[in-house]
Amino acid sequence: MNYISTRGTAPVLSFEEAMLAGLARDGGLYVPEAVPVLSRGEIAALAGLSYEDAAFRIMRPFIGATFGDAEFRALIAKAYAGFGHAARAPLVQIAPNHFLLELFHGPTLAFKDFAMQLIGQLFQAALGRSGRRVTIVGATSGDTGSAAIEAFRGLDNVDVFILFPKGRVSEVQRRQMTTPSEANVHAIAVEGDFDTCQALVKDMFNDFAFRDAVGLAGVNSINWARVLAQVVYYFTAAVSLGAPERRVSFTVPTGNFGDIFAGYIARTMGLPIDRLVVATNQNDILHRALSRGDYTPDGVKPSISPSMDIQVSSNFERALFDAYGRDGAAVAQLMAELKAGGFSISQGALEKLRETFLSGRASEAETEATIRRLHQTTGEVICPHTAVGVKVAEGHLGAVPMVTLATAHPAKFPDAVERATGLRPGLPERMADLFERPERMTEVANDLGALEALIRERTGR
């Protein structure tokens, strides 16, 4: 299985190389040269399997010779062993023909654990063979950083540095990053906002001398291995509801378009998904793009669903690549226009996107009202991101079962949930002592030189 760049000029890579590279050298994103298709029989045979067994069968065709079968099975088993639910991704019914897919039973209580826990294991295995050591550096507004730290803590061939904006992440998110005590974990509080952190990371990747010296690697949501891990739960959910005999639709609370793109891959692999509904909060660039063809960022407005507060949705580039008939030059042109302000999607490409994707947006007031109403009518307490999904999904209910992805545990966003329901959601038992554990972090100014010096010192490289 080979991987090609959405901008058409970077080298073709194996699964292992694409996973370790993250971003392509031409600025594009890696996608499979051809997406493997599962037969109806193969999809039907997933019924009744454990999450891990299903994951093996679904991901195996994508990894080529990178891992042997027994090794890959063992890595998958290790990745999901720390989840707090035997089903890993259980379904809960909230209304006639409307279901929640609970993706928050991992160690940091958000769906990002599904991908991060797996790539922690895959990195470790791939690097262990070659004796290579890498330095993972990432910027986070909260969920990605905690998931990455949890996945890479204590692993031998990896140092992990996570930059977060000082004072601008929730207390649960901060403590999930600052309480792991392993020496290879470095939580860095940056004087500035999320954009400051992201710019520093970008600058480090563009400093080639530094990049090579410390073996910089990226695990942000454009990493293909992360998308792949997320394909699995679309299959397990749809098969539980009767696929391949019955079609199923999904609504996905969306920011960087990574999670919903995994649904698109599942559909391309032959899973009978009727529609994929993009749900955005008031930062609705994707809803505007899919309804009007206009992709113009207009500034992030902070919301109560902060993990979806984005201006530029990186993984959307992968969907555009297919919508433009896999024309890398056309995608590169759009991205150049984006740098200069924005672009419009051609009529043909828009029609292609709309064969799969619908979209909707929920305001702040609608999000809060949805948390309150769902609690009153079903007893379920949901996080604000999930509430955006539920609200948008309600506009698309019909004969086809709808699954809304519940992307985080309500206890991760207790203030918004308490405002809506009057109840303060508690952390699950297994992490109830989070507020007693000692914290450890390093504060840095917005200064690239100082940060690089710190990373060199800590890694001894």
Ligand SMILES: *Cc1c(COP(=O)(O)O)cnc(C)c1O
């Ligand atoms: C990251 C995240 C999202 C958005 O997912 P994308 O893959 O970036 O679209 C939604 N909800 C929560 C809780 C998240 O952490």
